[in-house]
Every structure is written in C-alpha cells, then in structure tokens.
Amino acid sequence: MSKRIVSMVALVLILALAVSLSGCGSKGENTPKEGTASPKAGETTKPAGEKPADVPDKYDPPIEMSTVTFNYSYPKFDKGDDINNNPWSRYMLETYGIKVNTLWDTSTDYDQKVNLMIASGNIPDFFAVSPTQFKQLYDAGLIEDLTDSYNQYASEGIKSIMKDAGAEVMESATLNGKLMAIPWTGEAQVGVPVLWIRQDWFDALKLSAPKSMNDVLEIAKAFTTQDPDGNKKDDTFGLAMDKDFNLMTGFLNGYHAYKDIWVEDGAGGLAFSGLQPEMKEALAILQDMFKNKQIDPEFGVKDTTKVNESIGSNKLGMIFGNIELANTMQKITPNTSWLPFPVPSIDAEPALMQHPLNVYGLYWVVKKGTKNPEAIYKMLQAWVDLYYDNTSEEIYAKYNAIQGTGYWMNAPIKIYKTFSDVEVYRQIKPLLESKDRENADLSKLTPAARSAYKQILEYEKGNMEFRGRNGKTGLNGSASVIDSYVANNQYKPEAFTTLPTPAMLLKTPNLLKMQYQMISKIILGAPLDEFDKFVEQYKKLGGDEITAEVNEWYKNK
Incomplete structure (x- = not known):
C-alpha cells in the first residue's frame, strides 16, 4: 500500500495540542492512505465476525445516522455526486439500510467546527474527535458507553485490527472501566526505524x-575512511544526522535508549527516557563518531531536506529511516539501491523500536441516546471490506481511487490496519519465492498486493522505475524488516497515554529545548558530565513535578 499522499493541517494542530487518552485521556501518529481496496459484503478475503441475532443484516425501514467529516484538497466525487450521494453513501443504504446524513464537511477547520458543536451541545450521532474533545464530551455525559455494543456487534476482523494496534490503544479509549470511543487506529508500529545502507x-x-x-560503527568507519565511492577523496561520511535529531531515534534504540517518551522505570512507575543512563552511553558513542568524521561535520545546520541533499550528493552511506525510505531514495539516488536491515542491538538483548500511541489522533464517538449505536460497526465493517480486504479491481476503482479521484474519502468512518504494508509483503512473498512467477495465481491478492507483485517483476526485468517498490515490499525489502519486528515483538510503545498534565503543558517546551541543547553540545565534543548537569536541571526546573503527575495518572489509570 502506498504511503499517504496528503497531510491535514487541522490534525497537525490537534496533535500539537494533545497526544492521547487512556484512563482519563489519549494520543496518536499518521493520513488516510490511497491505494488499498476491499470488496462488498461476501467478497472479503477475511471473514466478518458472527452477527448477533437481534441485529438485522439490513435495517428495514432504513435508519439515519448523522455525522460530520473532513476532506482533502483533491477530487473525491464523480459528476452529480456529493457528500450525501456517492458510492459509499449508496452502499451503506443499499447494503445495510443506513442512511448517512453528513451535516458538513471541511478541509481546513474541522477541529474548530467540532469545538463549536460541542459548546452548543448539538452533536451528530457519530463523529471523530480529538483527545481533548473526547475528554470534554465524556465529562459532559454526551457520549455513549460502547462497552457492550463493541463486545456484541464488532466483528472479529475489527477486533483483530484493534488488537494489532496494541493493547494500549483500546486502553486509551477506556475511561473509568468503560469503552467510550472506538480509536481511529494508526500505523505507528509500521513506521518505526529501519537501518538503511547504501548498496554500492x-x-x-x-x-x-x-x-x-x-557492526554499525565499523561500517560507519569504513564508509568514512576507505573511499567507498572510489573518487580518491576524503569526502564521505558514515551516518546521516540532522540538526533536529529526527534521524537519531533508530541509533538510540540500538542502545536501549529512547527519544522523548515515557518508559517503565522498573519500580512500578514511569520515567522520562531522556534522563536514563542508556541515553548518556549512546551520546558518548555519537560524540566519538563525530570526532572521527563518521557524522557529517555540518549536521548541526542541516534539516532532513538538507540531509537528503547530502545523500543525493553521494556523501552519506547510512541512515536510520522508516519503511518508506526506499521510495525516497529512488528519487534522491536513482542510480543505486539501499539495503534495509533491522536495527541491531549493542548487546544480547534485542533492540526495541519505540513508537507513540498507535492512534491516528482521533477517536470515533457516538452521541448519548443514539437509537442504533451498533450501526457504527456495520459501517466500520464496510470500510474494512471495501478498503482493505477486497480482491476485485472493479470494486477498488468504485470505492477507493481511480484517475486521481479519492472516493475513499467519502467513507463515513475509518480505521487503519497497523500492518497493512506488511500484509502486502506477506501476500506476495510466497509468489516471489515460487519458481513459476509469471504464471502465479493473483486472483486472491488485494489490488495493492497485485500491483506490488507486478511492479517487482518489472523491476527484476530491469525497470528501475520500480526500484523503490522492490526496496519496500520485495523479498528483502523494508516490509520484511518490519515483519521481523512483529514476529519478535520488538516494540517499545509510549507508556504515557493520556492528555498532557498541567506541568507538562507549562514546562515541557523549555525542558525539551534544554535537552536538545545538551545533546548537541555533547555530540560536538562537550564533556559527558553535561548530561548529568542536564538531568539535575531538568528535575529542578519542572521535571520532578511532571514525573509526579505522570505517575499519579499511571497509578490510578
């Protein structure tokens, strides 16, 4: 499945304000993806759960469910269609007897408009809300308890998606022991670090x-000192690093250090990862690498765009990126491939890949008193059927995307399969390993997997246009790395899954600024005791207060 091609300003603003909800609040990562489809009822590749006897296959007479939605700035309708008359709305009515009435949609100010609705107390039957809005609605008693309806009416397929997202995801939507929302599951676990090495x-x-x-350090040394490009100049560096340290996460994880998350402290509480001794150890290694020119001496003035320019200029040989970097590198270095590897560990303990709460920043809530709250599970099932599990190209074109039109945006409710990219790899792996590739039966593949398979075969015939596709979902691509993380349970989720505490909101910006200044100083050569000074200052300037609030939540969640 291709990575999402648009971003949404409103959601960025939401996520900048609050991260997640769990016991009393919530959090998230990611944008709807284009490129994966699914079938009508009865045409899915995975069975739906059993239907309770008291809910009809199709409501007769039809029921109406009101909602509001956001969209993106590219086409989503055919001529004559609109937000309440399109393939998705017609499917819901014809298949399930659910007339979806979308009161409004917007591409710019969704968060603000929802805030106005909440303030008025006039909300639709179901809609997506931010973590802060979720808590407001709960405190005001305006949303349904979904505990029983989820257990009774959600299919096993939907429950499996929730399970794959991580136990903490459903936990984040559970307030005082009651499931008060359906998390819009995200893809945080598929976006964790992968080590990429320039193949030539x-x-x-x-x-x-x-x-x-x-071994990573030895490769960095070799790339710096052994003239890997053969130009007889001392102009190559081993490891990519940026001024904002976005590319540092994978390196830290290899040393069991974690960037800006809360982790279990081994004594029944939580501690901030930036204060742990593993962080100091990793910084000491980075300092040594910088001293030996294994890191670009100018990294301190380069953002990731500038780093990409350095890679394109053949100056860098390794980078900790994500599953999508194969496609990026196809554009930056079109004449060479990059090899993906799992992030290795410094010792016998496997490296764990950190990630935020696997929620796409939003939660689906149902208005208190809605007559048929269980209808949301039918709509969720339609999304899974038509977006993910479909094997028909015709259905894909009708409900998802064709010729630049993103029909999928009209689905009234959405959640994401955490490992959808990995599922594409899993589907085509046996075919790629077979001896008769050209005559393989592709009928059981989803359109996304079918397209990936055909593109990889084209790449193997010499079509470099699909080098990135092979690097992502080929037999030794980055999806196989993520698959190994899944198999070995190599994940380290954020342990703090509620709204920011009062002290966090007030003091975290300055504390993080102070932390990043310390990291930069140490890498550039300052004494390592700068780390110890930072820890002391962090605690005095609000860190202890934040930690106390975090652990008060953790104790009572």
Missing part, C-alpha cells in the same frame, strides 16, 4: 550485514 558502497567494500551496533 556496501558491495564495494565487501561488507557484511550488521548484527550488532558495533
């Missing part, structure tokens, strides 16, 4: 796959 340099120096972080 790797091959030229006859290097071996890194099995430990020490």
Whole structure:
C-alpha cells in the first residue's frame, strides 16, 4: 500500500495540542492512505465476525445516522455526486439500510467546527474527535458507553485490527472501566526505524550485514575512511544526522535508549527516557563518531531536506529511516539501491523500536441516546471490506481511487490496519519465492498486493522505475524488516497515554529545548558530565513535578 499522499493541517494542530487518552485521556501518529481496496459484503478475503441475532443484516425501514467529516484538497466525487450521494453513501443504504446524513464537511477547520458543536451541545450521532474533545464530551455525559455494543456487534476482523494496534490503544479509549470511543487506529508500529545502507558502497567494500551496533560503527568507519565511492577523496561520511535529531531515534534504540517518551522505570512507575543512563552511553558513542568524521561535520545546520541533499550528493552511506525510505531514495539516488536491515542491538538483548500511541489522533464517538449505536460497526465493517480486504479491481476503482479521484474519502468512518504494508509483503512473498512467477495465481491478492507483485517483476526485468517498490515490499525489502519486528515483538510503545498534565503543558517546551541543547553540545565534543548537569536541571526546573503527575495518572489509570 502506498504511503499517504496528503497531510491535514487541522490534525497537525490537534496533535500539537494533545497526544492521547487512556484512563482519563489519549494520543496518536499518521493520513488516510490511497491505494488499498476491499470488496462488498461476501467478497472479503477475511471473514466478518458472527452477527448477533437481534441485529438485522439490513435495517428495514432504513435508519439515519448523522455525522460530520473532513476532506482533502483533491477530487473525491464523480459528476452529480456529493457528500450525501456517492458510492459509499449508496452502499451503506443499499447494503445495510443506513442512511448517512453528513451535516458538513471541511478541509481546513474541522477541529474548530467540532469545538463549536460541542459548546452548543448539538452533536451528530457519530463523529471523530480529538483527545481533548473526547475528554470534554465524556465529562459532559454526551457520549455513549460502547462497552457492550463493541463486545456484541464488532466483528472479529475489527477486533483483530484493534488488537494489532496494541493493547494500549483500546486502553486509551477506556475511561473509568468503560469503552467510550472506538480509536481511529494508526500505523505507528509500521513506521518505526529501519537501518538503511547504501548498496554500492556496501558491495564495494565487501561488507557484511550488521548484527550488532558495533557492526554499525565499523561500517560507519569504513564508509568514512576507505573511499567507498572510489573518487580518491576524503569526502564521505558514515551516518546521516540532522540538526533536529529526527534521524537519531533508530541509533538510540540500538542502545536501549529512547527519544522523548515515557518508559517503565522498573519500580512500578514511569520515567522520562531522556534522563536514563542508556541515553548518556549512546551520546558518548555519537560524540566519538563525530570526532572521527563518521557524522557529517555540518549536521548541526542541516534539516532532513538538507540531509537528503547530502545523500543525493553521494556523501552519506547510512541512515536510520522508516519503511518508506526506499521510495525516497529512488528519487534522491536513482542510480543505486539501499539495503534495509533491522536495527541491531549493542548487546544480547534485542533492540526495541519505540513508537507513540498507535492512534491516528482521533477517536470515533457516538452521541448519548443514539437509537442504533451498533450501526457504527456495520459501517466500520464496510470500510474494512471495501478498503482493505477486497480482491476485485472493479470494486477498488468504485470505492477507493481511480484517475486521481479519492472516493475513499467519502467513507463515513475509518480505521487503519497497523500492518497493512506488511500484509502486502506477506501476500506476495510466497509468489516471489515460487519458481513459476509469471504464471502465479493473483486472483486472491488485494489490488495493492497485485500491483506490488507486478511492479517487482518489472523491476527484476530491469525497470528501475520500480526500484523503490522492490526496496519496500520485495523479498528483502523494508516490509520484511518490519515483519521481523512483529514476529519478535520488538516494540517499545509510549507508556504515557493520556492528555498532557498541567506541568507538562507549562514546562515541557523549555525542558525539551534544554535537552536538545545538551545533546548537541555533547555530540560536538562537550564533556559527558553535561548530561548529568542536564538531568539535575531538568528535575529542578519542572521535571520532578511532571514525573509526579505522570505517575499519579499511571497509578490510578
């Protein structure tokens, strides 16, 4: 499945304000993806759950469910269609007897308009809300308890998606023991760090796959000192780093250090990851790498765009990126491939990949007193059927996307499969491993998997247009790395899954600024005791207060 091609300003603003809800609040990562489809009822590749006897297959007479929605700034309607008359609205009415009445849709000010609705007390039957709005609605007694309806009416397929997202996701929607919303599950776990190594340099120096972080250091040294590009100049560096340290996360995880999350402290509480001794150890190694020019000496003035320019200029040989980097590198370095590897560990304990709460910033709520709250599970099932599990190209074109029109935006309710990209890899892996690739039966593949398979075969015939596709979902692509993380349970989720505490809102910006200044100083050569000074100052300037609030929540969640 291709990565989402648009971003949504409103959601960015929401996420900047609040991260998540769990015991009393919530959090999230990601944008709707285009490129994966699914079938009508009865045509899914995965069975729906059993239907309770008291709910009809189709409501007769039809019921009406009101909602509001946001959209994106590219086409989503055919001529004559509108927000209440389109393939999705017609499908809901014809298949389930649900008339979806969308009161309004917007592409710019969704959060503000929802705030106005909540203030008025006049809300639709179901809609998506931010973590802060979720808490407001709950406190005001305006939303339904979904505990029983979810247990009774959600299909096993829907429950499986929730389970794959991580136990903390449903926990974040559960307030005082009651499930008060359906999380809009995200893809945080598929976006965790992957180690990418430039293949031509790797091959030229006859290097071996890194099995430990020490191997990573040796590769960085070789790329810096052994003229991997063969130009007889001392102009290459081992590891990419940016001034905002966005590219540092994978490196830290290899040392069991974590960037800006809350982790279990081993004593029944939570602690901020930036204060832990593993962080100091990792910074000491980065300092040594910088001293030996294994990191670009100018990293301190380069954002990720500038880093990409350095990669395109053939100056850098390794980067901790994500599953999508194969496609990025196809554009930046079109004449060479990059090899993806799991982030190795510094010791015998596997490296764990950190990620935020796997929620796409929003929660689906149902208005208190709505006559048929269970109808949302039918609409959710339609989304899974038509967006994910479909094997028909015709259905894909009708409900998802064709010729630049994003029909999928009209689905009244959405959740994301956390590992949909990995599922594409899993579907085509047996076919890629078979001896008769050209005559493989593709009928059981989803359109996304079918397209990926065909593109990889084209790449193997020499079509470099699909180098990125092969690097992502080919046999040794980045999806296979994520699949290994899943198999080995190599994940470290954010442990603090509620709204920011009062002290956090007030003091975190300055504390993080102070932390990043310390990191920069140490990498550039300052004494390591700068870390200890930072820890002391962090605690005095609000860190202890924040930690107390975090652990008060953790104790009572």
